[in-house]
Amino acid sequence: MSVRPRPTAPPRTPMPPPETAVSPRVSALERDLAEGREDVLARFWAEVAGRGTPLVERVAADDDHHVVTFLWRDPGTRTREVLLLANCVTDRSVLPLSRLLRVPGTDVWHRSYRLPGTWRGSYQFVALEEPFSAATGDEDGNDASAGHRMWRMLGLMAEPDPLNPRRLPARWGAPPKSVAELPAAPPQPWLSPRPDVPRGSVTSHVVHSGHLGEDRRVWTYLPHGHDHGSDYPVLVLLDGDMWGDALPVASTLDNLVAEGLLPPLVALMPDAVDNPTRWRDLGCHEPFLGFLRDELLPWASHRWRVTDDPARTVIAxxxxxxxxxxxxxxxxxxxxxxxxSQSGSFWWSPEGGPSDWLARRFAAAPRLPLRIHLEAGTREWILTPATRHLRNVLRDRGYEVEYAEHDGGHDYACWRGSLATGLVALAGGWV
Incomplete structure (x- = not known):
């Protein structure tokens, strides 16, 4: 299998620094310790266990923001430093603001930020026996820099918050993440199975691709009561190893169908295989598009009577x-x-191409019969401007474009909920 070289990302713009804050509860702990009060730490950790982590506290005279405090309890090891890896809140370009502070003489490590009440995101910790001091990248933000490699290495060393049971699974050997959400974060009501909702079925298949010259695993979702006599709408959902396995989308589809927000549909979820293959296939790769169009959809239609109408076909x-x-x-x-498209990598271009390559392609092409839903996170400081630009280009060309932003980052913690919003918006035009 040939794998194209990974394209070079555009010059890296440093992340805007997060707004740090002081936790009232941690400040109270420090005062209690200074006054020599007994059982202070035991009471603190008991309170944390009851409230859950991260700690969320109100901001005085500001109903729209909270002080969010990430806590690490030292298990008695030789920890010299603890780093917080919070999706699009911390980054290697703002490393000093990623370091947790230690309450002297205690097992309490902490870092607080002032965040809007609508925020949701995933995070991990890295506990180190030696202080971390790596380059954060060259002055051009080159992704091949030592800083980028070191940051990736930290990601492999990271671990979820042991005090937070809410987890987000990962793949390809990466550690799971913890999930935090503030009180005004958009609800995600469709994620969990409901006892009164009939369940569709998810199965795994192997489909051979002549375009790719290899077999490809594909997860399929069939709605409850699937009837071979109907032409079902079809959803092609990429990164199928996430949606078919690690973060099953079946419950979301079951619930939306049961509520009448989606018609019964068939979902096809091709495996991304591994990181190099994913970079090849999802980098505007004509053979992969040929696999989806010429092989996967006909394969599904032969078995389950999925529609061949593009107006009732979604690719997500x-x-x-x-x-x-x-x-x-x-x-x-x-x-x-x-x-x-959720947080689409619209910075991508063929080697040497402009960073708005796809927007230029749409601007130059005749207007096509497409309905489009775009989403980006407000904290995706590189992708969000590119997505807004593409949205404007598409609307100028007369396309029907739904656009949404979530208060978060490049994060399955956000995508798994808002995927439903995008599907419902597009299915609103189906008959």
Whole structure:
């Protein structure tokens, strides 16, 4: 299998520094310790166990923000430093603001930020026996820099918050993450199975691709009561190893169908395989598009009578998958008429191409019969401007574009809830 070289990201813009804060509860702990009160630490950790982590406290005279305190309890090791890796809140470009502070003489490590009440995100900790001191990248933000490699290494060393039971699974050997959400974060009501909702079925298959020259695993979702006599709408959901396995989307689809917000549909979820293969396939790769259009959809239609109407076909993806969803509509509008992109990697271009390569392609092409839903996180300081630019280009060309932003980052913790919003918006035009 040939794998194209990973494209070079655009010059890296440093992340805007997060707004740090002082936790009233940690300040009270420090005062109690200074006054020599007994059982202070035991009471503090008992309170934390009851409230859960991170600690969320009100900001005086500000109903829209909270002080969010991430806590690490030292297990008695030789920990010299603890880093917080919080999605699009911390970053290697603001490393000093990622370091937790230790309450002297205690097992309490902490770092507080002032965040809007609508925020949701995932995070991890890295506990180190030696202080971390690595380059944060060259002055051009080159992703091949030592700083980038070191930051990736930290990601492999990271671990979820042991005090927070809410977890987000990962893949390819990466550690799971913890999930935090503030009181005004948008609800995610469709995620969990409901006892009164009939369940569809998810199965795994192997589909051979002549375009790719290899077999590809594919997860499929069939709605409850699937009838071989109907032509079902079809959803192609990229990164199927996440949605078919690690973060099963079946409950979301079951609930939306039961509520009448989606018609019964068939979902096809191809495996991303591994990171190099994913970079190849989801980087506007014509053979992968050929696999989806010429092989996967006909394979499914032969078995389950999925529609061949592009107006009732959705292709959806996140990050590079979001880029691929738009590319599929541009190159194969006769098959993909509904495009759903969450945090699409619209900085991508062929080697040497402009960073708004895809937007230029849409601007230069005739207007196509496409309906589009775009989403980005307000904290994605590189992707959000690129997504807004693409939205404006598409609207100027007369496309029907739904656009949404979530208060978060490049994060499955956000995507798994707002995927439903995008699907419902696109299905509103189906008959």
């Amino acid at each position: 993806g996140q990050s590079l998958g979001g880029l691929t969803a738009l590319f599929a509509g541009l190159r194969a509008p006769e098959r993909f008429g509904n495009l759903l």
